[in-house]
Amino acid sequence: MSNDQPIFTVLSEGQQPEKEERVSGGPGASSLPATAAASDTESGIFSVECELCEDHEAELDWFCATEQKLICSHCAVVGPCRAHSVTSLATRVSTVRNQLVDVCEKIQLQALRIERFIEHTLTDKEQKLQAAASRAREQVLAQVSAAREALEEEEQRLLEAVQREEERVEQCLLTQQAHWKQALSSLSQTRVRLVHTLTHTPDSQLVGGGGGGRGVPCDTDQLNLNSSCSDSKLLRGLWATAVLLGQNARRSSLFKFDERTVSPLLTVSQDLFTLTFTNKKSRQPSQYDPARFDSWPNALGSQSLSSGTHCWVVDVGQSAAFKVGVCYSSLERKGSGNEARLGYNSESWVLSNYDGDYSFCHAGKKVPLQVVKRPQQIGLLLDWPSQTLLFYEPDSNAILYSLTQTFTAPLLPAYAVTDRSITIAH
Structure with a gap:
């Protein structure tokens, strides 16, 4: 079916014009010609072909809306459906046909709206999505790059600071070792002299004698690594953010x-x-x-x-x-x-x-x-x-x-x- 062809025209092709009903004294006296009834049933709306009423052996040419079934004229006048809402088969078929035409036209309009939505709205959305995703990727890469660059610079600075502090403490330790080794050697020599003096000097000469010392060694903060050399506001902030917001938070x-x-x-x-x-x-x-x-x-x-x-x-x-x-x-x-x-x-x-x-x-x-x-x-x-x-x-x-x-x-x-x-x- 062509999209440009009205749906009503398509459904009406081959449809036979309805013939006038014969009305005489009420619904029971009217009937449709057999050709009209056959045309309606062959349309597929009602799956009935020349069926007869089981009770009256008459043609089913009326429709009972109350029981939603086909009946004959005798059922409508003197039968079980005499008090029901009934209409001729032709009228019922015409009503259903018009309803179906309306439904088909609505479906066609809905299909056109869907086609326009796919062709215009979704296509436009896809293009905007690709542009937005591209901008988001660029932003992420730029921010990560800036953070990585800052972190690498901070890493280098901190490692150099730790290295300098380590070298300083190493130098202090070497100086202290050299100083106290010399002091130890000097004390050993002094002790030898004092022992010699004690054993060979007369008492009269010991009266004016005296001893000497090199001081007492003590530990100081200068011999410890200063922990502030690795302190970084940037690194601490990144670490805290990772702990509070990261995957393992x-x-x-x-x-x-x-x-x-x-x-x-x-x-x-x-x-x-x-x-x-x-x-x-x-x-x-x-x-x-x-x-x-x-x-x-x-x-x-x-x-x-x-x-x-x-x-x-x-x-x-x-x-x-x-x-x-x-x-x-x-x-x-x-x-x-x-x-x-x-x-x-x-x-x-x-x-x-x-x-x-x-x-x-x-x-x-x-x-x-x-x-x-x-x-x-x-x-x-x-x-x-x-x-x-x-x-x-x-x-x-x-x-x-x-x-x-x-x-x-x-x-x-x-x-x-x-x-x-x-x-x-x-």
């Missing part, structure tokens, strides 16, 4: 507050995820526990960290005064001195915020932090193998502060809050 098992350590100034939720600062009127006396902080608004985590890589997130958006970090389990719990105050001793490392003033605190020293936007969450990343502690902002993975520290004992997550509440994300 994973979060540690759920962290919770250790209820035993929670200060009387705080309350902890039943699920042990939320820590809230309480005013004086709401405070309840707490049972004595050697693990509990009794003066500072502190609490520790329940999970000890001494191996592997761990990261956890704390919701801090509701609080304007808090501390998050880590500490040794040996941190003092009693009293109001700095020994129990997070960030003011050598056993704790915390990020502190007080009314928008962000800083890193350790051993009483503060390092101010530039925070462009107040973070709703603070993330912590502890990598035990590299002895690295890192504070970051989870939404952007921007590093707020990082340090490499030789930790000599297992660490516990440490928290403090003096405004509203903080929550460990889970």
Whole structure:
């Protein structure tokens, strides 16, 4: 069938004109000529060829819409379908034919729309896809190339720095060895002379005698490799991003507050995820526990960290005064001195915020932090193998502060809050 040929014309080809019905006294008195009925049945709409009614031996030239079947005129007048909705076979065929013509025309229009969609829309989309994919590939290659170039340059710089530091320490060691070997030889000679003096010098001459020495050898930092020679902000940032976003990125098992350590100034939720600062009127006396902080608004985590890589997130958006970090389990719990105050001793490392003033605190020293936007969450990343502690902002993975520290004992997550509440994300 040609696409340009109207579907109605195609369906109507060879169709015989309908002959008038003979109506006399109702539907039972009308009938179609046999040729018209044969034409309709041969069209394939009804698979009936000259069939007769089983009850009346009359031609099936009417259609019962109620029972959806062909009937004869007697069935329509006096038979079981006399109260049903009936129509002549020719009228029914004409209606169905028109419906089919409408369906075919709609199918043809839909086919044309599909053809246009394939020829125009999909083809245009394919061209745009190829262009966009090409731009994306170029962008990826350019970014990876820039990162690779920067990383290779940083690698070369760091390796040269480590080499220079190694040569410096080697030179110091050689100098020290030469110096103390000479001192050892000199001391040996001096000892021989002193022994000779002791055995051969009269007592009267020993009165004014004296001894000498070469000093006491001692270890110094000059004889150690300076670990800062391998420190790189770029490398640390790339490493942290790889840990936080890379294929092997994973979060540690759920962290919770250790209820035993929670200060009387705080309350902890039943699920042990939320820590809230309480005013004086709401405070309840707490049972004595050697693990509990009794003066500072502190609490520790329940999970000890001494191996592997761990990261956890704390919701801090509701609080304007808090501390998050880590500490040794040996941190003092009693009293109001700095020994129990997070960030003011050598056993704790915390990020502190007080009314928008962000800083890193350790051993009483503060390092101010530039925070462009107040973070709703603070993330912590502890990598035990590299002895690295890192504070970051989870939404952007921007590093707020990082340090490499030789930790000599297992660490516990440490928290403090003096405004509203903080929550460990889970």
